[in-house]
Amino acid sequence: MTSTILLQTLKKHGLERFDPSVEGEKFDPNLHEALFQTPMPGKEDGTVFHTQQTGFLLNGRVVRAAKVGVVKNA
Secondary structure: OHHHHHHHHHHHOOEEEEOHHHHOOEOOOOOEEEEEEEOOOOOOOOEEEEEEEOEEEEOOEEEEOEEEEEEOOO
């Protein structure tokens, strides 16, 4: 409950948290920090499949990049 209220208050001032693995985003070095790569048959190369730490945006600018694991086949 405290976390939800805090995030809602911060969102009113332009700070948003994002989790790239929920949406299966492509790796973007401007938004993500790749910590590791692993092969995953059936998934496209460069797709984020695991988030170790969520990222934050302030008015559309990266405050903290999301720390992620990326698919690397081949």
